[in-house]
Each structure stands twice: as structure tokens, then as C-alpha cells.
Amino acid sequence: MITLTDFMVVSAVLFCTGLFIIVSKKNAIQILIGIELMLNAAILNLVAFGKYDRVNNSGQIFALFAIILAAATTAVALAIILNVYKQYKTINPDQIKDLKD
Amino acid sequence: MKEAILPQELQTIYLTILIVLLPFAAFILNFLFLNKSKASGWVSTIAILISSIFSIFVFTAIWNGPVIHVQTIWFTIGDSQVHAGLLLNNLSVLMLALVPLVALPVHIYSTAYMKDDAGYGRYFRYLSFFCFSMLALVVVDNLVLFYAFWELVGFASYLLIGFWFDRPAAVQANKKAFIMNRIGDIGLLTAIIIIYTLFGTFDLEKLFGAEGFVTRYSYIENGTWSFYLNHVLHVPVSRGWTVMAPHTVTQIPAIWQYVAFGGIFLGVAAKSAQFPLHTWLPDAMEGPTSVSALIHAATMVAAGVFLLGRVYPMFNTTELNILAAVGCFTAFMAATIALTQTDLKRILAYSTISQLGYMVMAMGIGAYASSLFHLVTHAFFKCLLFLCAGIVIHQIKHVKEDNHLDIDPQDLANMGGLRKKLPVTFVATLIAGLALIGLPLTSGYLSKEGILVQAFEWAELKGGAFMLIPVFASITSWLTAFYVARMILKVFYGDMNLSKLYPNITIHIGDGGWRYQLPLIMLALCSLFPLFSLNPLAHSGWLTGGLPQYGQYTAGLVELMVPVIINVGSIAMLYYAYMAYIKQRDKVAAQPSLLHRISFNEWYIDAFYQRVIVRAVMTFSKALYWFDLKVIDGLVNLFERIARCIAGAAAWFDKYIVDGLLHLAAALVAYIGGIARRFQNGKVQYYLFSMLLAVIVVFILKILIWNS
Amino acid sequence: MSVVQLAFYFMALVTLGSALTVAISKNLVRSIFMFFITLFGLAGLYVLALADFVAVTQIVIYVGGILVLILFAFMLSGKEALEAAQKQSSRFVSLKNLPSLLLALFFLVVMINVIFKADVANLQWLKEANGTQNVIGVNESMINNIGVNLMTRYLLPFEAISVLLMLALVGAAHLSRKEDMRG
């Protein structure tokens, strides 16, 4: 029997990994990946708890919404990254400190 | 003071004022209008000519007649009124006549003597100014004015000594003359102040007249000098002051009487070149010779003796003895110096000092009249001697300039044998020289023998060491004979030394025109006996009759013996000198001897002043300036530095303690700010990291600590 | 231990392992592909959580959409970007990464702690759901039910999401056009 706790532990580990990536990586695309990992960790929890709502499927539906939003977010984020790269010739967030150019 | 002035007196007064003011008018005229013009000489000469004529009128009117004393208020200071006025008595009219009579020939002589000088106008300006001051000096009636003109004649002398102001020696000499005279001046000033304090007036007649305060109403007793006021003075009772009742005694300590005497003595010593203030006079010969003749031989230097004559009643016996001693010593010392000098004018200068010593001595022994008589005769013959010397020097200078020689025209070594070239000058010099020696038939005999006779009589009365004074006076007289002979022989006899030294030179010299000869003749006539006494062998003249005698003498053998001894001695000296210098029989006073050196170096007095006194004063003043700069100013600067130290400490405290706290707080804030700033570094991840850190800290606190 | 449990552990292992590899890897391209594996692993976990529709959606959107998008963006951005992105100097355990690592570990500790303290098995609403049989059965398919729910109960969020999605797409397209950025 797979318990909820099992899912949550996996989700936590996944979340922490994403966190680590976000904080430590010097590459905007990897940071984006980190964000996706964290989102997925959250979605995993939604899905895992969604098992206990057979009628309304709220967990699964919100997982779906989250996935879709993540996709949108990613698209925008990538566009931003591209632009930043054009501007600064780097995608290292440490070197992008100025709000204006 | 007289209430009413008689008409004939009024005329005399006006004449006197004219006599005094004419030279002044000439001075002003020359000063303002005739700056460069040759006319200035004639303006001055005519002024003095008129003055001389008037002065004879005044002289005849006053001599042995009534004393005229008029005055007007000059200014009021406090309750004392200072007057300006004239006092004409025998003494002042004597001088009033003498000065223009001597000045006239000198003026005439000067028009020729100075004619080629660039400062011709200036010269006559000064000369007129001198005459004015000198004439005013003799007629003023109070001590303040007396002092004023006393100093003005010194000033005129200063100007004339330094007439050639581009010659360093001349300006050194005039500085010296003025400063030495200043020493005398402050002495005189002190004396005047003392007299004023005691008697409350400056009036000469009131003080020293026959019924004067000094003469009649003052005495020294129990260590105080008292003024017994037995008639009412004008006292401003209305002001509520201490009322000076009649019969009040004013007193000051007796010592101040001696100080007053000392002050007057200093004044006399400075003006009349008495030891110890005589050293300026030989140096003053740097001025034009005509000036030396007028000022430094005849008139101004006699002012000291005149002053003694004015304030004579003030002196007590001790003081008179001091005067006699100093006069005698000066006469002797100056005569010894004159023996060896090689500069023609210096010989005459020391001779003047010596003769002035005679006069002061005569005052000291009470031969008041003889002293002034000698003053008068001396004025004529010494002036004559100087004028002759001027001609000699002038001619030698011509030779020098004609032949471009490098010689000192005043040096005796460059003269000799001038008898034939300058006959008139020679005769005049001879007359004046004999008068100076005091041989019979000259005026000098009349006055000098009078002094000597009285000196012996005076000493006889006193006895003891006082005998030294007439003895030395006699020796001086013989020394005078010797140096006069030496001078005349060296200048006029023998061969022309210059033509020996420089065989190729041409010598065109002569007595010069009438402007040279007339003054010589005038003065030579005045140096002979008839002007003063019809008896050529008397030792007094009509002049002495008009002046008071203070000494008491026993007419006796002395009166007969002294002139004989003195004259025989003098003639012996003349013969000795003739033998020595003309016949070359005997080398007098072997050159390198100690006595010769002392004499030649003027007893080292001047050197002593220069080395010791002047240097001491200068060192002292330098030291004082050092003191001022280092100590007083240093103290000020020290205060400043202390203040600055305190200020520095305060500033330090302010900076590091007071401000330090502030800075510490600020630095703390800045540090914290710096830390906080580091968060705001624009690094997104850093923000995130810190945020998460905060979250985790909250979590840890919340979960691990609070809940456990 | 049942097969299901084994499958779960396997899937969890794959997911976490690949995720950690993403974190450790220096190579951007490799980490992108490891992320691909993570997503697949997650999809497997969704299946095990009885959410097969979500798992499929996950694969379609994430793998087919997002990941491809990332790859495309990466490749389209040119050679320099590729090289710059390749230059990764981060080792997993280095001094520079230590704070991040510690932070992550702290988070993990805290979360694990919270998870075990929370005792999710005994939650009130779970018990009620068990009581009312409101639990998805192992053999049931929820696709039909989800479809109905989307069009009825969750219609408004659904529409809002679609609008948002379109806005995002327009925005992304606008941002990434070639012309002057500041125009």
C-alpha cells in the first residue's frame, strides 16, 4: 500500500532539489528547470491527495491547471531569458543587476 | 615788570625785535623765493648788516642804562602763564651787539667763499636761521624760550656741519654734535623743570634778577632747598585750590639743587664743548670753514658761557669750584691736544675748547666780567683765525684741484712758506695768533690777563689745592703760545712743502678779493686793544665795568707779577718753537713718545666714547629688542601657543570623544547599512536565498524550538 | 511488499535520482535531458496515484511542450549562448554551493519533520472520504468524470486559464520577436 506520506516525502525531496537548483545555479535555464521541479513536487501532492475526491476530482483538476500555468509561465520566462541574453550577452542572473540598462 | 613803557624804550624794543627778525626774514625770503639764486647771499648779508647797525644803537641805549623787560602771554598751562618777552640788560645787549658784528664779516666772507658751491642758497638760508636763533637766544626773557632757541642754534649748527651731506664724515659729525648737544639739552631741561617746580615761573628776571627769587629768596638748609615766598603771588583762590598764603615756603630736597646745577653744567659742557662733552667740536670742523668761524668759534659755543652768566646767582661755592676745576682741566687738556694735531682746523677747534675752558673757569672763580670780556675778545680773534685758515685751506684746495693732487688741503704738512703768497692773511693771522696767546697790545691780553690775575688772587684766598687751578691755567697759556707758534710757523714760514713734494706743480694763489680781505681787516682791528681799552697793559676794559663782579680780590703784588711772568713765559715758548721748527735745532717732543700719542689721539676720549658708551648703548638696545621679540612677544606667543594647545586638546576631545561617539553611532549605522546593502545587490538568487533563509529560520524556531 | 509498492519505489527513485542529477550536472544539455526523465518518472508516480489523465497531460504538456520549448529556446539562442551555457563550473559540493546545499537540507529536514508530525493518514476529511466511499478505486477511470467536472463545476477557472494561456502566448511571442526590443 502506497501511503500519502510516501508521496509527500518524495515530493519534499523533489521540492528541495528544485530549491537547491534555483539558489545555486548560475544559469537562467537551469533555474527555470528548478522552478519546474518545484512545481512538479507541488503537483505530485495535489495528485496524491486527489485520490480522496472521487466526485469532484478537485486535486486532479488543479493539477491540470497547474501544469497548464507552468507551461505558460515557462513560455514567458523563456522569452524573457532570450531577451535578457540579447541585452546582456549572459544569462547569469548574478550579472543582471540593473533594472534599467 | 614795568607798568608803563617809555617812548624811547619802545623804540629800543622795536629795534631789538627788528634785529632778531631781520635774519629770520632773510631766512624766510631765501627759503620761499630765492632757492637757487645768488641774490640770497646778499639778502642775508644786508639783513645782518642792518641788524649790526641797529644792535649798536640798542647797545648804546641799554649799556649801563635801565634794564628793559617786556613780555606778553604766550600761552597758559594750568595756572601758570608762560610768557614771551625781551630782557635787555648789559649781558644781553653785549651779546646782541657781538653776534651781528661777528656775523657780518662772516657773511661777507661767505659770499666769496661759497660762491662756487651748489648749495649756495641753502647755505645762506641756514646761516640766517642761525643768526636769528642766536640773536633770539640772547634777548629772550624766560627759560622755556631760552631752551627753545638754545636747541635751535644747535639745530642750525647741525644743519651747517652737515652742509655737505653727501660726505659721510660730515653727517657723522653733525649727528654726533646734535646728540652730544642733546645730552646737554636734557640736562638744561631738567634744570629748568626743577627751577619751575620750586619757583613756579620761567622768568629769567624774576628768577635771577637783582631781586629775583633765586638771588634773594631761596636758600639751602637742612637738606632742603627752600623758596621763601614773602610776597603774594597770583593764586587762583576762586577755584578752591590750596591757597598759597604769603610767607609760604616751597621746598624740594637739596640734592635737586645739585641736580639742577648738574643739568646746567651738562648744558654748558655740551654747548661750550667742555670736558666731558667736548668731542663733537673738533668733528664739527667738517662744516664749511666760515661756519666754523661763526658758530663753532665765536657765537654758539659761547652760548654756554652766556648761560652761566644768565643763571649765575643760582650757584653756590661748591658748584663754582666744580666749574673752575672743569674749566681749567678742559683748557689744559685741549691745549695739550692742540700741540700735536696736524689738521689746521682741528688745532683751532681745540684751541677754541681751551679758551672756552678759560671762560668757564673764570665763571667758576667769580671773574664774571672777565669771563664775558674774554668771550667777546675771543669771538673776534678766533673768528679771524678761522677765516684766515679758511683762506689758506681754500688756496691749497685750488692748488690741489689745479694739479689734480691727492692731498688733504687741511694738513699742515702740505703748507709752509705761504707768508709771501698771502701777505694780508699772514698779517691777520699773526694779529689773531698773538691775541690768542695774550701778548700785550692785543685784545686777548686784556681779557686773559684779567682772568689769570683773578685766578691767582682767588686761589690765594682759598689756598691749598686751589692753587693748582691758576698754575695749570698759566701752563695752558704757555702751551697756547707754543701751539700757535707751531701753527703759524708751519703754515707761513719755511718753504712750500708742496713744491718740494711735487716739483712740477704750478701754484697760483693769493689773498683773494675784497670780500676776503675786508672781513679780515675788520676783525683784525677788533682784535687789537683800542676797541676795548685805551691802556694796552690793563687787564680789564670798559666792558668789565658794566658787568657785575662776584669775586673778592685783594689787589696786590699778584696783579703786577702775573702778567709779567706769563708773558715772559709765552715769549720764551715762541722762541723755543721758532728754534724748533725753523732752525730745526731741537726735535720737540720726540714723535713716538707716550705723551705725544696721548695728545695726538686726543686723550683717547672719543675712542672711549665710541668703543664703550656708544657700543654699550647699542648692545643694550639690541638686547632690549631681543627681549621684546623673544620674551615679551614670546610671552604673547606662548600664551597663544598655550591657548592653541588647550584649543587643540578641546578640538581633539571634540573630534574623538564627542564627535567620536557620534561617529561611532554613525559608523554602526553605516556598518549595518553596509550589511543590509549587501542584500540589495541586485542578485535575484541572493534575495531568494535570504528570503528562504528567513523562512527556514522561522520554521526552525517555530517547529523545532517552540513546539518542542 | 507488493508490486505496486515496488513500482512506486522504483518510480520515486528514478524521479529523485534524475532530479538530483539535474542539480549536480555541469552540462546544461545533460541536465535538460535528465529533467526529461524526471518528468517521465513523475508521470509514473501520477499513475500510481490513480491519476492517469494527469499523467498523460503531464507527458503531453511537459515533455511535448515545455521541454521542447526549452530545447528550442536553447538552440535558437545561438552558438554563443550555447557555449556560455555550457560553461558550468559548479560541482555539487563546493564551498560556493554550500550555503545553498545547507539551505536545501534544512528545508528537507523541516518538511520531513512537518510531514511526519502532520500525520496525514488520520486527517479528518480523509476519514470522511473513506467513510462516504469517496475514494477513487484502482480500476476506475476518472477521465469521464474530469471532463464533466471541467465543463460544469470548474468552467470559470477553465475559461480563465485559457484566456491566461493565450495572453501568455501572445506575450511570449511579442517578447521574443526579432525586431528592436524597445520599439
Added chain:
Amino acid sequence: MNLLTLLIFTPVLFGLIILVLPSSMRASFKYITLFATLLQLAFSIFIYVNFNADAAHAGISHEAQYQFVQKLPWINLNLGGAGKMQIEYYVGIDGISVTLLVMTALVMVVAAVASWEIKSNLKGFFALFLLLDMAVVGVFCALDFFLFYTFYELMLLPLYFLIGMWGGARREYAAIKFFLYTLFGSVFMLLVMIGLYLSVKDPVTGNHTFNMVQMMDPKNFIDGSVFSILSHQTIMGMPARTVGFVVLFIAFAIKVPVVPLHTWLPDAHVEAPTPVSIILAGVLLKIGGYGIIRICLGIFPDVAHSGAFWLGLLGIISILYGAFNALAQRDLKRMIAYSSVSHMGFVLLGIASQTAEGISGAVLQMVSHGFLSTMLFFLVGVVYSRVHDRDIYHFRGLATLMPRYTVYVMVAFFASLGLPGFSAFVAEAFTLAGAFKSHNINGLLPYWMAVCGSVGILLSAAYFLWTLQRMFFGTISLKGGDFWKGALTDIDWRERLTLLPLAIMALALGIMPSLVLGKINESVLALVQYLQLK
């Protein structure tokens, strides 16, 4: 319109005009200043001529006897319980001040002409100059202590700037030194002034008052107040009145200046520009002497009586010390500055004697020294403006080069060394006479002081003649060679026009001392009488 008020404020009026005028008209400033000073001179001469010199107008301690009085309420604050604060604009003159006023006005004219040599920042210079002029004249006229103090302080400020901005190389040092010295004096003066204010009551209004004339009357002092004569108050163990006198004396002694408070003077003179030197020596020093007579002697006659010996001693020390120092100088200006110290010593000696002769002599000496030191400093300025050097050793034979100049130098030198016929002679002689007489009249000074003082006359001859011989006579030899020879031109008409009136004044006062003595005599007698009554 009161004449004195007109006299005081004329300069400042013109000063305002100068301030208002644009800088483009700077060429006219010197004419405006000259006109202002000439106008002032005309007023002062009018006052002098109309001054009543009889005994009924002697002034000193009788308020009614002052002349040209103007008395207006100035600051009247009602302090409630503490009474009314009564400060008046109260000006008036008596014999002591009238001659000093004329002297000041004439010196100011000369200084105005001398300032034509100033080239930089003319507006500031002339405005400050006229302000200074006002303050100086005000000091001599003020009869209200507060007004006096105001003018006194107002004087410092322009002087500080005039020295500090237009001075020589070390001007800041000199200006600061001068400022601190005089400020030091005046700060304590302020304390005594307030002490006096609190001690004195106006008998008419019953208020405290600053009226100086009322301070002279012992009856006006409140019983038990600090400076009351009857109640012998002490400050730190010393009698309060003595302390008050000493403090005021120090304040004025710095101005005179009296050794050892003199060291600002040489520095200030050496660094100051010529016109400021002229004002400093000609007028400022006299304020010290005037202050001692009017305030120290007037308000504290008892202390002045008991301390006369020390005043006299300081006077003697100043005379000799200044003279010896002058002998050691090689900077011409510094030499003259020290000679000022020496000559002003006579003023102090005369005042200390408290005899009519002494005080008259002192006032005459102040007037005379006003003219003479003006002349001397102007003459130094002539050489300095031509070659910018004042070292006595750097010149020789100037008489050949600059004959007219030398004539004026000789006049100034001989007048200063007390040649009869010039003013200093009468002044110094009678100062000494007063000092000597003092022992017999009031027993204040010992006899020897006057004798020592006369040595100062000798020394002054020494240093002036030495300078004359060293610098002017002899063959020409200049440090600057032919360049200097070209630069050292004889004085021009402007300089002669300036020097001539001064020389004439020195001569006129010497021949007719009654010009001064006649005006001051009654006041001096009243003062002496007042001092005797104590």
C-alpha cells in the same frame, strides 16, 4: 540737527553712497571719501571755533557744562521688576575731546589721500574706511558708556579687515594679533561696564544708567553695589574699584600702547597699508589716552590717585623701552612704531602726574603725536610705495635723490624728537614738568621719574638722527641699484599737499601751543580739581 551727530555720521552716510554705487564707478570712490573727510574737517573746525573755553564750560564731571550735547533715548526696555533699562544716545564734548576731534578729522583727510594708493577692492576699502572714521569720531564724543563701547568695538572690525585684507605679507598674523589684543581688552571692559551700570542710578529717573558723567559722582552709586565708593566691596580679595580700574586701564593701555602690552603695534604697523598705519598711529593710540583720562581717571579717581605711581612707572618704562627698541630697528616703519610707543609713554606719564601741566602736556602730546606720526607713516609709505622696501640699510644718500622728500622727513623727524618750534617740544617739556612738579603738588610721582623721562628725549634724538644719517645722507647707494634710482622719484604734488598741512600744524602748535592749550585749559583744571577732591 546736532553738529556732533552730523560730525559722527557724515562719513557713514558717504560710506553708504559708496556701497550703493556700482563698481564701475570705482574711480570716484576716492573722491567721495576725500569729500566726506573734508566735510568732516569743516564741521570739526566749526565746532572748534565755536567751542566755549571758559570755566563755565569745563565739562568733566558736570553734565551741564558739556557742549554740543545731544541726548536721545536709544534703548529703553521696561524690565518689569528690575526697573527700566536706560541706554541713551548721549554725545557731547568738553575741552579734552575737542582738540582731539579736530586732530582726528585732519588725520582722516590725510589718510583718505594716502589711500589713493590702494588699488584692489576699492569699494570695500573705502566703505570700511568711512565706517572706521565714524566709529573713531564717535568714541571721542560718546558720553554714554554703552554708546562709547559700541563705537569702541565698531572700530575694531573695520581695522581688522583693513589690515587683514590690504596688508603686507604677514597681514593675517598681524591682524589676528591686533584683533585678539584689543578684543582681550574690551571684553573685560564690557564686564566692568555692566558692573558700573548695575552700581549707578540716575538720580532723576531712578533707573540704572550708562551715563558716564553720572558715574563720576559718588552720590549716584547705590549703597552696597559692586563699585560703590563707600561700601568697600571686593572681587577675589581685591578691592572692587581697583579691579575695575585695572581692567579698564589694561583695555586702554593696549590701545596706547603701554609696555608690555605693545607688541601688536609694530606688527600691525609693519603689515598695515599706509592709510591704516596713519589711522592707527594718528588716532587709535589717542583713544587709549583719551579713555584713560575720561574713564579711568574720571570714574575711578580714587584708584587713579593711589595707583598713580604705577601708571607713571609704566609711562617711564614705555618711554625708555620704546626708545631703546627703536634704536635697534632696521625696518623704518618698525622703528617709527617703537618711537610711537616711546612718545605715547609721555602721555601716560603726564596723566599719572595728575597736575595741570602734566595732563595738558599729555593732551597736547596726543594731538601733536597725531599729526607727527601721521606724517612719519605717510613718509614711510612714500618710499615703500616706490620700491617696496623699508630696510634702513638698503638706502643711503636719499637726500640727493629726493631733496623735497628729505626736507619733509627732516621736519617730521626733528619735530618728533622734540625740536623747539614744533609741537612735541612743548608737550614733552610740560609733561615732564608736570611729572616733576607732581611730588610737590600731590606727592604722586617721585622726582626721578621726570629725569628718566627726559632721557627718552635724548634717545629719540639718537635713533632719528641715526636714521637720517644712515638713510638720507652720504653718497647714494641703494640696494636696488639703478632700478631703484629710477623708481625713487621725489614726492609729487598730491603727497606734498598732504604733508604740508601736517607740517604746518606741527609748526603752528609749536609756536602757538595756545591753539590747543587755550581750549583745554579749563577742562584740565576742572579735572585736576575733581581728582584732588576725589
